[in-house]
Amino acid sequence: MILPPFRYLRPQSIGDAVSMLAAIEGAAVLAGGQTLVNAMKLDLVAPTALVDVHRLDELATITASADGSIAIGAAVTYARLAADPVVRQHVPAVASMAAGLVDRQVRNRGTIGGNCCLNDPTSNFPPLLTALDAVFVVAAVGGERRLSAAEFFTGTLTTALCRGEILAAVEIPAVADGTRVVHRHLQVGADSWAMARAVVRLDVREHTVQTARVVLGAVLGSPQRLDGVEAALAGSPAGSELAAVACEAFDRADVQVVDDVHCSAEYRRRMSKVQVRRAVAAAVEAGAS
Ligand SMILES: Cc1cc2nc3c(=O)[nH]c(=O)nc-3n(C[C@H](O)[C@H](O)[C@H](O)COP(=O)(O)OP(=O)(O)OC[C@H]3O[C@@H](n4cnc5c(N)ncnc54)[C@H](O)[C@@H]3O)c2cc1C
The missing domain is CATH 3.30.390.50 (CO dehydrogenase flavoprotein, C-terminal domain)
Structure with a gap:
């Protein structure tokens, strides 16, 4: 249960975070830590550094556009998704899924980005975001790329993310009346x-x-x-x-x-x-x- 040694880094921006990830061999993103820290305790993974994005303001935004689409930052927690009036209005299924996830501790720490980047076959959000035709916004030092769910989720516990990339946001197109x-x-x-x-x-x-x-x-x-x-x-x-x-x-x-x-x-x-x-x-x- 004792964690192996690692560097702990607190980036101040998405740019900082991707630079750290690109520069440090074996670095991993730390979001809610609800899976990553447990995996470290069990000696399943041993990142050399943790780049903590959990309190990064740029990843914690929820924005609605005039066309009815919404963009959810990767570090938005389940608890916030469940309570947020914009999410509840535009995509109530996202709010209800978040509200029903496990227990209060996991809901307060776990993030939509961590849920997707883990891509555990049993994870709640990958199938829901697939059904909603969500777009996954991936940031890297050289810019960003936008992937569909089919492109982003590549297999058990794997995604299309490469070294030096983070999931910045998930964009959900407008859900029509009816x-x-x-x-x-x-x-x-x-x-x-x-x-x-x-x-x-x-x-x-x-x-x-x-x-x-x-x-x-x-x-x-x-x-x-x-x-x-x-x-x-x-x-x-x-x-x-x-x-x-x-x-x-x-x-x-x-x-x-x-x-x-x-x-x-x-x-x-x-x-x-x-x-x-x-x-x-x-x-x-x-x-x-
Ligand atoms: C008791 C318990 C029960 C659970 N039951 C369920 C369940 O029923 N359904 C379910 O869906 N989940 C469940 N979970 C998992 C939980 O939802 C986790 O919070 C989630 O899978 C990971 O989110 P996190 O924010 O904690 O990410 P972390 O644990 O911090 O990270 C998970 C992985 O994603 C990577 N990562 C995180 N954010 C980013 C990012 N922005 N960009 C790139 N990589 C990133 C990390 O490097 C790591 O590899 C459970 C967890 C616990 C402890």
Whole structure:
């Protein structure tokens, strides 16, 4: 449990942070530390230096644009996401997901950027941000690049970030009136990891689904979009039959799932389908009032 020696650095800006990361071999970003410090204690990782971005003002902003999109700084904590009026108004699904995350300590320290950069298959935010078509803004000494979720999340515990880069912000495009975003999951215990997670976004106009996003989490290394289910939902009436349409398409889809200590692949596949069904039904219900 005793941490190995490391340098502790407090950058004053994003520019400082990326310069430190580029210059110091083996340096890592420290955000909420809820995973990184535990991994260090368990001797799973041993960074030579920690570049602490948790109190970096530039990474702690939440900004709404006139077009309805919002930009969330990577160091914004779950507790703040849950309470922030801009997030609650523009993307209530982000606020509700943050509010339901684990316990108060993790919510007060853990950050949306740390959650995404870790890209644990069971992490809450990667599938949700995939369904929201979020853009990941990556900063480096030479400038920034902007990646889609499919580009950013590259596999189990890995992302497209290279040495010297940090995730600066996540931009979420405007969510139109008539769009419903619902997430559902099944977890091992009361405050433990998800075995199956589904996020469903329905863009509904005149009682018909225009476009859909159906994304699974906790099944593979990265979020998995179910293109066949999305195609089946698009053009369908947003009524009580929609969940059955999703389930039939799910059965035809090539859904990739892993087998692990928590459950078999077959159980995980079935539970993923249950989460999709529940999320679609809830999204339909959300438009009924
Ligand atoms: C008891 C417990 C239960 C948990 N259960 C869940 C759960 O159910 N769902 C869930 O999603 N999470 C869960 N977590 C994990 C928690 O959400 C972590 O906070 C999160 O995964 C990491 O966020 P962090 O801000 O603490 O990042 P850190 O632990 O500080 O960093 C995590 C990784 O991301 C890198 N990093 C962080 N920020 C940046 C950045 N801006 N740019 C580049 N790299 C960066 C770090 O270098 C490190 O590799 C749990 C944690 C605990 C302790």
